[in-house]
Amino acid sequence: MEAEIGLSRGLSMWHLMMMGMGMMIGAGVFVATGISIGFAGPGGVLVAFALNGLVALFSAMSFAELASALPTAGGAYTYIDEAFKGLIGFISGWLNWFALTVAGSLYAITFATYTVFLLEGTEWFSSLGVESELVIKALALLIIAVFVVINYIGVSETGNIENLITIGQMSTLLFIGAFAVFYTILHPERLSHFSNFVPNGWAKVLAAMGFTYVGFEGYEVIAHAGEEAFNPKESIPKAILYSVIAVTTTYLLFAFAAIVGADVSPENLTAWFASHGAVGMGEAIKDLMPYGGLLITLAAIFSSTSALNATIYSSTRVLFAISRDGKLPRFISKIHPVRRVPHIALALSSVIIVTVAMALPIEDVAASADIVFLLIFLLVNAAVIKIRRERGNELDYGFMMPYFPFIPLAAIALQGVLSIWIFDVSPTAWFITLGWLGIGLALSFRYSEAREVKEVPEREVVFGEWLPEGYKILVAVSNPKNAQYLARVGETIARAKNGELALVSVVTVPEQTPLDEAPRFAGPALELLRKVREGLKGDVNVRGVVYYAHSVYRGILSAIRNKNADLLVLGWRGRSRLGYIFGSNLDRLVEAPCDVLLVKPGEGEEIKRILFPTSGGPHSLLAAEIARIFALENNASVTVLYVDTEGTERKRIERRLEPVMKLLNGARSTLKVVRSSDPKTAILSECRGHDLAIMGASEGSIFTKSLFGELPVEVAKKCEKTVFLVKKDLGRRSWLRRWIG
Amino acid sequence: MLNSSQVIGVGIITGAYSLMLFLLYKSKKTIEEMKKARESRRRRRIKQKINSVMHAVIERRR
Numbered sequence: 001m002e003a004e005i006g007l008s009r010g011l012s013m014w015h016l017m018m019m020g021m022g023m024m025i026g027a028g029v030f031v032a033t034g035i036s037i038g039f040a041g042p043g044g045v046l047v048a049f050a051l052n053g054l055v056a057l058f059s060a061m062s063f064a065e066l067a068s069a070l071p072t073a074g075g076a077y078t079y080i081d082e083a084f085k086g087l088i089g090f091i092s093g094w095l096n097w098f099a100l101t102v103a104g105s106l107y108a109i110t111f112a113t114y115t116v117f118l119l120e121g122t123e124w125f126s127s128l129g130v131e132s133e134l135v136i137k138a139l140a141l142l143i144i145a146v147f148v149v150i151n152y153i154g155v156s157e158t159g160n161i162e163n164l165i166t167i168g169q170m171s172t173l174l175f176i177g178a179f180a181v182f183y184t185i186l187h188p189e190r191l192s193h194f195s196n197f198v199p200n201g202w203a204k205v206l207a208a209m210g211f212t213y214v215g216f217e218g219y220e221v222i223a224h225a226g227e228e229a230f231n232p233k234e235s236i237p238k239a240i241l242y243s244v245i246a247v248t249t250t251y252l253l254f255a256f257a258a259i260v261g262a263d264v265s266p267e268n269l270t271a272w273f274a275s276h277g278a279v280g281m282g283e284a285i286k287d288l289m290p291y292g293g294l295l296i297t298l299a300a301i302f303s304s305t306s307a308l309n310a311t312i313y314s315s316t317r318v319l320f321a322i323s324r325d326g327k328l329p330r331f332i333s334k335i336h337p338v339r340r341v342p343h344i345a346l347a348l349s350s351v352i353i354v355t356v357a358m359a360l361p362i363e364d365v366a367a368s369a370d371i372v373f374l375l376i377f378l379l380v381n382a383a384v385i386k387i388r389r390e391r392g393n394e395l396d397y398g399f400m401m402p403y404f405p406f407i408p409l410a411a412i413a414l415q416g417v418l419s420i421w422i423f424d425v426s427p428t429a430w431f432i433t434l435g436w437l438g439i440g441l442a443l444s445f446r447y448s449e450a451r452e453v454k455e456v457p458e459r460e461v462v463f464g465e466w467l468p469e470g471y472k473i474l475v476a477v478s479n480p481k482n483a484q485y486l487a488r489v490g491e492t493i494a495r496a497k498n499g500e501l502a503l504v505s506v507v508t509v510p511e512q513t514p515l516d517e518a519p520r521f522a523g524p525a526l527e528l529l530r531k532v533r534e535g536l537k538g539d540v541n542v543r544g545v546v547y548y549a550h551s552v553y554r555g556i557l558s559a560i561r562n563k564n565a566d567l568l569v570l571g572w573r574g575r576s577r578l579g580y581i582f583g584s585n586l587d588r589l590v591e592a593p594c595d596v597l598l599v600k601p602g603e604g605e606e607i608k609r610i611l612f613p614t615s616g617g618p619h620s621l622l623a624a625e626i627a628r629i630f631a632l633e634n635n636a637s638v639t640v641l642y643v644d645t646e647g648t649e650r651k652r653i654e655r656r657l658e659p660v661m662k663l664l665n666g667a668r669s670t671l672k673v674v675r676s677s678d679p680k681t682a683i684l685s686e687c688r689g690h691d692l693a694i695m696g697a698s699e700g701s702i703f704t705k706s707l708f709g710e711l712p713v714e715v716a717k718k719c720e721k722t723v724f725l726v727k728k729d730l731g732r733r734s735w736l737r738r739w740i741g
Numbered sequence: 742m743l744n745s746s747q748v749i750g751v752g753i754i755t756g757a758y759s760l761m762l763f764l765l766y767k768s769k770k771t772i773e774e775m776k777k778a779r780e781s782r783r784r785r786r787i788k789q790k791i792n793s794v795m796h797a798v799i800e801r802r803r
Contacts, residue, residue, distance in 0.1 A: 043750040050757040057761050061768060197746040234776050241768055245761055252754075398775060402767045 012230050016222045016239035017246070022166035023218030024247045025173070026103065026307030030300040031110050032212040032366055033255050034280025037273040039425070040208035042259040043197030048208035049255055053248030055209070055418070056216035058411035059377045060244045061401040062384040064237035067223035068398030069387075076220055076376045077318055083383035087444055092379050093322040094440035098433075099372035100315035101349050103214065104144070104308055105357035106365045110278070111304035112139035113362065117279045118297040140357045143308065148350045151312050152341060165306045170250060172299040177253025179289055180260050190260040199270050207425050210370055210418035215251060217373045219243045221310070233398025254281075261288025278362050312349060319345040328443065335517050340509045360428070367422050367429035374419035375433075381408035381415070463533060464502075464543030471499030474565040476556050476589070478505060480528055482571040485601050487532045489724075490569045491540050493597075496629040500541040502563055503529050506555030507548050518548035553588040560592050567595045572725075574600045574717055594729050595622055602722040604691060607634040611690035612669075613641040613683045613715070616656050619696030623726040624663035627694045631667035638669040641686055643679040680714050687719045697727040 037045045066079045077096045081089035116132050116139065119125040184190050198205060222240050262284040264272040273280040282300070286293030320342040323332035336343040356365055385405045387395070401407055423430050475490035477483035487503055494501045505525035509518045529544035536542060549555030560568060570589055590596050612627045614620040631638045640660065642653050653673055654661075661669065676682035687693050695712040716723040743751070 043746060047750050047753050050754040054757045054761055057764060061764070064768070194747060195744070197744065197750050233779070234772055237772055238769070241765055245765055248758075248761065252758075398779075399768065399772050400775070402764070402771055407764075 013235040013239050013242075016235055017243050018166045020219040020222040020239060020243035021170060021247055022306060023221045023310060024216065024243065025166070025169045025250070025303055026107055026215070026218055026311075028103075028106060028110075028212070028214035028366065028369075029251055029254065030114065030281055030296070030303065031106070031278045031362060032215060033251075033258060034273050034282075034284070035277055035363060035366075036208040036212050037255070037259065038270060038277070038280065039200060039274065040204040041196060041199040041270045042194050044200075044202075044205040044208050045212075045255050045259075046252060047198075047205050048212055049248065049251045051205075052209050052213060052216050053244065053251075055411060055414045056213075056219075056248070057241065057244045058407050059381060059415070060219055060240050062381050062408050062411065063220050063223055064240040064399050065384055065397065065401050066380070066387065067236045067240065068233050069395040075223065075314075075318065076380050077321065079383045079387075080376070080379045083386040084379075088379065090322065090327045090444050091437070091440055092376060093318060093327070094443075095372050095437070096376055097315055097318045097322065097349070098352070098436050099369055099376060100311045100318060101352040102356050102365060102369040102372065103217075104311040104315060104349075104353040105140075105360075106214065106362070106369055107304040107308040107311060108140040108144045108353065108357050109136065109362050109365060111143050111301055111308065112136040113278050114282060114297045114300035114304070115139055117282050118294070118301075121293070137358055141354065143305065144312075144350065144353055144357065147305075147309050147312050148346065150309065151316065151346055152336075152339060152343060165302050169299055169303050170246075172295055173250045173254045176257045176285055176289070176292070176295065177250065180253070180257030183288065184260050187260075192266045193259050193262070193269050195266045196270065203421075203424070206418065206421040210374065210422040211367060211425050213370045213374055213418060214366060216244070216247070217377070218307075219247075221314075233396075237399035257288060258284040261285055261292070263287035312346070312353070315349040315353075316342055316346045319349055335509075335520070340517075340521065360432075364426045364428045364432070367426035368432050371419050371422050371429055371433045372436075374415045374422075378412050378415040378419070381411040384408050461543070461545055463530070464541065471497040471567075472502065472563055472565045473497075473499055473567045473569060474502045474504055474556075474559055474563055474594075475569040476504050476506070476552075476559075476571070477528060477532055478525075478552070479571060479573075480531075482573075482599075482601050483528055483532050484535045485605070486569055486571045486599055487536055489597070489599055490567075491536050491542070492633050493567065493569075493626065493629055494540040495537075496633065499566070500543070501536075502559070502565070503532055503542065503544045504556065504559045505529055505544075505546050506552045506559075507546055508551060508555070509548070522546050522548075556589055557592060560594055565594045567597060568592050569597045569599060572598050572600045572716075574723075590727060592729075596727040596729075597626065598716075598725040598727075600716050600719075600723045600725075602720055604721075607636050607691045607722075609690040609692075610636050610638045611641060611683075611686055611693045612638050612664075613643065613679075613686070613693065613695055614657065614660055615642060615698075616660060617696060617698070618730060619698070619726055619728045620660050621663060621696070622728040623694050623696035623724070624660045626724060626726055628664050628667045630692065630694070631664070631669070636668075636691070638664055638667050639686070639690065640664070640669055640671045641683065642671065642673045643682045644673055644675050645677055645679065647675070679711060680718075683711075683715050684718055687715070687721055690721060692722045692724065693719055694724040694726065697725065 033045060036048060040048060063079075070079070070082065075096070077089075077093040080092035084092075113136055116125075116135050119135075120132065219240050222236055222243065258281050259269070262269060262272060273284075276283050282293055282296050285296040289295075319328070320333050322328050323330060323345065332344050332348065333342060334344050335341065356368070360368070384401075385408050388400075388404065471494070473490045473494045475486050477486060487501070490501050490503075493499070505528060507518050507522045507525050509521065525546050529546065533542055533544060545559065547555035547559055549558065556568070559565070568589065570586060572586060586598070590598060607630060610627055610631055612623065614623065627638050630636065640657065642657060644653065650673060654671065657671065661671065672686075674682050674686070683693075693715070695715065698711055712725050716725055
């Protein structure tokens with residue numbers, strides 16, 4: 001599939017950590033910590049967090065090992081199914097779906113609870129005289145509806161906003177923790193809040209561990225990003241392990257802050273938290289610092305909304321996968337013809353999220369999520385042992401956990417004990433989980449004839465053969481208006497270089513929809529490729545390929561790597577999108593690991609006079625090559641334009657442009673030097689007398705994200721004639737720009 | 742003075758956290774070692790490829 005070929009490795013270890021920590025600090029910690037102090041006491045919660053961090057690290061090591069060896073697979077369900085197949089595989093998927101939907105309910109209730117907590121302090125809310133519980137349920141319903149609609153529309157990539165939210169969450173919690181440490185230094189008497197360390201005994205610490213475990217899941221999302229991570233064999237295991245340590249440290253500080261912050265006598269502390277329930281943390285932080293209540297409320301609201309979005313999207317995808325595998329009725333895996341999202345799976349996930357959120361108290365919701373996550377992680381730890389024993393020799397691991405198999409065995413034992421101990425906090429949660437398991441078992445017998453999923457190729461060859469050697473030009477076509485023109489440009493270059501041409505069209509589906517479903521939307525792309533080929537001269541070897549991807553740029557990058565392309569030809573309409581230089585896909589594609597030719601088609605197709613503005617440099621050399629090809633092909637003249645802003649001697653200019661002029665050998669070329677302090681206006685005025693302008697990218701700092709440089713882009717936007725912008729792949733320098741710029 | 746529960750609790754927290762850091766250190770070391778092994782394998786493969794190309798060029802010249 002797509003990930004078998006190296007893709008645009010856009011996610012660094014930092015990005016991966018942000019993703020993992022963002023999911024972990026979902027919202028569970030805001031609710032579960034206060035409730036846990038209420039039954040396990042102040043010391044009990046700190047011990048529970050430290051031990052949970054250790055248990056989570058054990059499981060994280062299993063995930064890290066599996067993710068490093070199977071980077072294409074994502075999620076607990078996939079690993080367990082890979083190891084056990086059959087009934088256990090199905091049950092893990094069934095539980096995984098339930099866990100994600102219940103977590104979604106928890107996040108929705110957390111959002112509503114903390115919003116009401118914020119509003120309760122206002123006179124306006126008091127004057128309404130409405131029951132808080134009723135408002136919480138109504139708000140939970142509203143926020144679920146909002147995110148279901150967002151997921152239905154197909155918007156799932158929130159990009160940098162997610163990162164900002166995570167940075168906001170982490171820094172808020174760390175700030176509160178640091179403030180508490182400073183506060184305790186000034187008021188050491190607050191340490192007396194720990195005098196009644198475990199008021200209800202050590203057994204309650206185990207219950208607190210199980211109950212707060214939901215705050216330690218979420219790092220598995222890092223494994224999902226395997227196909228997009230830079231250096232995944234190293235960055236994914238590191239990001240998983242660092243996230244767990246960072247989050248454990250944050251939680252310890254945060255819980256410490258709540259305990260020292262609560263304005264209550266040490267002997268009444270546990271009872272005080274028990275009486276405040278889910279908003280205990282909010283009340284304690286409100287006592288600790290000015291605006292503490294507002295700060296913690298905003299952190300809880302942001303955390304819960306971002307986590308709710310992610311869980312709705314993940315639960316939909318898990319349910320879709322189970323149904324597609326034939327383990328549940330097939331109608332569930334239907335894809336909406338217009339939205340391209342699995343709308344029935346989304347609707348069913350939403351029904352569970354709403355039902356659990358409306359029917360159960362928040363403690364039972366949190367406990368249900370805890371039980372199911374513990375059981376799934378238990379199975380993942382078993383899977384890591386089985387996979388290493390059976391397939392260890394054939395897999396290429398990037399990380400193999402030390403002290404194997406003692407660590408996964410310890411994790412299995414501890415997670416088993418913790419899940420059972422949750423019975424102590426919420427027997428209801430266990431009954432619900434067992435009931436869900438029963439339904440799953442019944443369904444597994446009904447749909448035991450799981451069909452083998454047909455492997456859908458990442459790409460579909462429409463026509464042509466690809467020769468192993470020679471210059472390879474890849475033309476990305478999607479817009480029927482310019483597809484033919486772009487293909488002819490590619491064909492001209494391929495003919496001159498004795499190369500080959502690949503016409504590539506990308507069919508995209510949203511992230512919620514697996515790529516396997518993309519071929520059903522391939523019709524127009526296949527037709528376009530065939531039509532474009534018919535319009536070519538046919539003296540060059542042409543291959544037409546359709547790629548399936550979640551985004552256009554991923555599909556094209558996949559094609560570049562797969563085809564080992566030398567030159568990528570892209571079309572541009574000449575308009576910028578807000579926040580981008582060319583557009584969301586083009587901005588990334590012009591940094592592709594090969595030479596790039598961006599074509600902006602303009603007035604008229606006849607080429608008799610070519611304008612080649614240049615000041616030298618590596619990109620101009622490639623531009624000169626292309627100018628020569630088009631000059632010879634069309635018997636056109638080339639005006640090499642040098643805009644002199646400094647009053648340089650003509651001889652020096654000629655010396656500077658000597659390599660460029662040499663490459664134009666054979667074409668009718670003349671050098672024209674224009675004195676002007678405004679190169680843009682000078683080039684644009686010259687453009688009027690020419691049919692085609694070819695420009696190389698200007699050299700910029702590797703730290704600036706100027707893509708082709710400001711001047712060529714501005715000229716291309718304003719020039720009414722056809723413009724070619726050319727960019728040479730500078731190897732390591734381009735690579736640096738891609739990652740730093 | 743700390744009471745017995747506090748002593749046990751602080752011991753568990755310190756012990757668990759230290760073990761986490763130790764496992765992180767060990768894991769990091771493993772990742773680095775495996776990376777080194779991968780890179781040396783890659784270098785060996787490149788060397789073999791270069792040698793085979795050089796060999797073919799020499800053969801052709803002869």
